[in-house]
Amino acid sequence: MTVKFSSKRPLTKEEEADVQRMIDRDPDAPEATDEQLAQAKPFRQVFPELAESIDREIARRGRPKAESHKTSVTIRLDPDIVAHYKASGKGWQSRMNNDLRKVAGL
Numbered sequence: 850m851t852v853k854f855s856s857k858r859p860l861t862k863e864e865e866a867d868v869q870r871m872i873d874r875d876p877d878a879p880e881a882t883d884e885q886l887a888q889a890k891p892f893r894q895v896f897p898e899l900a901e902s903i904d905r906e907i908a909r910r911g912r913p914k915a916e917s918h919k920t921s922v923t924i925r926l927d928p929d930i931v932a933h934y935k936a937s938g939k940g941w942q943s944r945m946n947n948d949l950r951k952v953a954g955l
Contacts, residue, residue, distance in 0.1 A: 919946075
């Protein structure tokens with residue numbers, strides 16, 4: 850499928866007119882009238898149960914909230930130490946954290 854219009858540059862006046870003509874000819878998507886827009890209601894008001902289910906789904910996604918939050922710090926380490934932990938694979942920062950806990954006696 851070839852793309853007639855690109856979003857990487859503004860449309861020329863002729864291209865914009867062409868787009869508007871295509872919109873006007875689309876029987877499945879007529880332009881809303883001022884009266885229809887005046888009667889429009891917010892999605893949450895029209896479909897409250899659906900809006901709540903969407904909110905629950907969005908809240909459910911992602912990583913669960915941790916009981917104790919970590920503190921972000923900047924630390925300068927020798928390159929061989931970082932390479933050693935990174936070589937152990939995914940989760941190397943957690944392993945480094947655990948090793949520091951052991952040394953600190955926590």
